[in-house]
Structures are given as C-alpha cells and as structure tokens.
Amino acid sequence: MAKLTLQPKPEFKGTVEIPSAGDGLVTIEVTFIHRTKTQLDEFIKTRTGVDDHVSFMDMVSGWDLKDKFNEDNVKLLLENYISAAQVTFQRYVALLVDGKAKN
Secondary structure, X not given: OOOOOOOOOOEEEEEEEEEEOOOXXXXXXXXXXXXXXXXXXXXXXXXXXXXXXXXXXXXXXXXXXXXXXOHHHHHHHHHHOOOHHHHHHHHXXXXXXXXXXXO
16 A cells, blocks of 8 residues: 655656547556646636647656657647647546546
C-alpha cells in the first residue's frame, strides 16, 4: 500500500481513453503535472480563451505514443481526435480530485 506524503510527486501517470472513429475507445498513458487545490482552481479558471494544445501541454508532460511528445504532435493529436483535449482534461481533474490512477 502506498504511503501518503505531504508533498506529492510533481508528476503522475494516468490513462486516458480517447474516442477513435471506427476503433471505439483507445487508451493512452500520459504523464500528468501535479497541481495543488489552489493551483488546480487557478488552472481551471484561466482556461477560457486558451488554445486546446496549450492547455493540454500545461497538464501533460509526456505520453506512451511512439511519436515524440512535442507541441506539433500535440496539435496533430487534437486535430485528428476531436474530443482528446476534453477527455484528457476531464481525466486529469478526476485523478487529481479522486486520486484513482489505476483502472
């Protein structure tokens, strides 16, 4: 069993199920950036008007895809998988609030 520490790790891994036309839900593993409650509240409040790829890169620092994690590839992911930004954001908040990283 994991022990609670008062200072969580700065990053944590989680899975995101991204809808893919013809394939259903495709699971990827991403490395999320940890935020405190105050930081998460501020992050959520400041998303209006921010491009999806910027928000994505503000909450994710890596992934398990064969393609390198960088701005161009994040833009490509979000262009080709229309709900990827939304489901990633929802999963991010859920993991920070609920802490259930293992499915």
